[in-house]
Amino acid sequence: MSKHNMASSNIINGGSSSLKNLQYQVVKSNRKTLALYIRQQIAIVRCPLRASKAEIEEFVQKNQSWIQERLAEERTHEKQKLRIEDGKIILFRARELSILFREGRKERILINGNKLIIQNHKLNSHKAKIQIEKYLTQKAIEYIIPRAEALAEYLGVRNKITKIKLRKTKSKWGHCTSKGVIQYNWLIMLAPYSIIDYMITHEVCHLLHMDHSRRYWDLVESICPKYLQYIEWLKKHEHRLWFD
Numbered sequence: 001m002s003k004h005n006m007a008s009s010n011i012i013n014g015g016s017s018s019l020k021n022l023q024y025q026v027v028k029s030n031r032k033t034l035a036l037y038i039r040q041q042i043a044i045v046r047c048p049l050r051a052s053k054a055e056i057e058e059f060v061q062k063n064q065s066w067i068q069e070r071l072a073e074e075r076t077h078e079k080q081k082l083r084i085e086d087g088k089i090i091l092f093r094a095r096e097l098s099i100l101f102r103e104g105r106k107e108r109i110l111i112n113g114n115k116l117i118i119q120n121h122k123l124n125s126h127k128a129k130i131q132i133e134k135y136l137t138q139k140a141i142e143y144i145i146p147r148a149e150a151l152a153e154y155l156g157v158r159n160k161i162t163k164i165k166l167r168k169t170k171s172k173w174g175h176c177t178s179k180g181v182i183q184y185n186w187l188i189m190l191a192p193y194s195i196i197d198y199m200i201t202h203e204v205c206h207l208l209h210m211d212h213s214r215r216y217w218d219l220v221e222s223i224c225p226k227y228l229q230y231i232e233w234l235k236k237h238e239h240r241l242w243f244d
């Protein structure tokens, strides 16, 4: 499942233009249709080499409210971005907890009321991030791997799994190859268990269907009936689970 569509292309014949206070960048390439993207508070129009200035302006004009909404959404996402620092808010299992750095010889993480306490000696943000990473990776090893294996067993495809990898990636929650290598992003351990279970299901079901066909979604639904709700949750909140 993709988190972002990180398309990139060369700027050919490109440049900046503006329309009624709206700045946008034009990227011409060998494509057939016009498309809009928002990247770091800049609207980008990708268009065919032969697109005229008037055609592009009309397209931008027509999509002005969409552009404004996306720009505002991007600003909100940036504000809500997870920062592992003392006093910052973390969305943990759908609850907003405040991060508390606590001095202590013993390295540990605990949840107490509405606090997520990170304890360590001479703690700083860098150290805390490493500690959170270790904590979530460990949780993923204990939770995701046995459940993915058990589900594959139940579906009769246990022998199709060659490896289950845990990695932090910026663009995906999970991935499954035709060679049976399943990958999960351990950041998903910040999400509620229902969401984690959906992700486990999503990738394991690919062992039977390597696509997103109706047959595939029917299988997902038979294991995870509320999957549409979980996809919605992810769309709405996933930007709050990533930190760098």
Ligand SMILES: [Zn+2]
Pocket: 001, 202, 206, 211, 212
């Ligand atoms: Zn998929």
